[in-house]
Amino acid sequence: MTATEDDHDGRSSAWHAAWEVLAPVTDLVTPMAVRVAASLGLTDLMAGDAVPVEELARRSGTDADALARLLRLLVCRGVFTEREPGRFAVNGPAALLASGHPSGMREQLDLGGFGGQMDLAFTGLLHTVRTGQPAWETVFGAPIWRYLATNPQMGASFDAMMASVADEVADAVQAYDWSGVRHVVDVGGGTGALLAGLLRADPDLRATLVDLPDTVERGRRQLAESGLEARCEFAGQSFFDPLPAGGDVYVLRRVVHDWGDDEAVLILRRCAEAAGPHGRVVVIDTPGSADSAMFAEMSLRMLVLNGGRERTADDYAAITAEAGLHLAGVRSTSLGHLLLDCVPLVSRS
DSSP states (O other), rough: HHHHHHHHHHHHHHHHHHHHHHHHOOOOOHHHHHHHHHHTHHHHHHHOEEEEHHHHHHHHHHHHHHHHHHHHHHTTTTTSSSEEEEEEOOOOOTTSSSOOTTTHHHOOOOSHHHHHHHHGGGGHEEEEEEHHSOSHHHHSSSSSOOOOOOHHHHHHHHHHHHHHOOHHHHHHHHSOOTTTEEEEETTOOOOOOHHHEEEEHTTTTTTEEEEEEHHHHHHHHHHTTTTTTEEEHHHHHHHTSOOOOSSEEEEEEEEEGGOOHHHHHHHHHHHHHGGGOOOEEEEEEEOOOOOOOHHHHHHHHHHHHHHOOOOOOHHHHHHHHHHTTEEEEEEEEESSOOOEEEEEEEOOO
């Protein structure tokens, strides 16, 4: 063996050893293949049968050879099965990609919807790490909220995704003692999923939904379909502007973590101003734990999307105080979300 051959074999051996270590955290091919399968609705198109790839290509509007290559990779990764050469079928993991599955994974991974677009924003992660600024604008050409406002289909996809997790809505409804509350203002409340749960639970409750105009209009329609519109007022506006006054409780569910500290303080201050001396501000957000992998991932995700961040209870104590709020209580919901019960400082004077 020559010195050159020996050197080549050494590099090859080192590459294989390094790949075995790094492959689980560097593979981009498989995650994209799963998202393409979800976007095409392949699980639905197989309808429980083993389908020849040519027929599946016809149903999905794809190239048969390319589709076969995609599916064979996924079969090797344990998603879908090839029962006989060229005939593919759904297995347990592939079944999770069905439309209507309670996990909502197809909608989450669909590259044509907000979930998939949110993941694609990470192609700009290098920009975020170099600058500390969100990657979304670099990847999609506009800041996220402007992008959603000018792309109604994507805005509707975002709203649907935010409202789709029924157990999280129920968790928020049950997490706070709403007895004695007559008027709830849901700030950044999307299409009103939380308000619908609260209004159903208490027939005497009234509510105000605050969000951007197009989102509020979708919320109005959905609440009307549920027969709840008559007990709800609607404010299509930015929550950086003065909010409708007079509510008993101003609730921010999974809103504050979307924003950096300066913006978060302003949102909380607007709530404190509107709540006045007799109201309260309730923040429900993802839990903060310095040891949690989910916390680390979500904090990076929030930065990439909009410059936001996940926060610990101590972090929230700091920004609520700066916003003119006294943090009266902190606890976890049954699903482990953080609930902060705040009182405007003016009410303590």
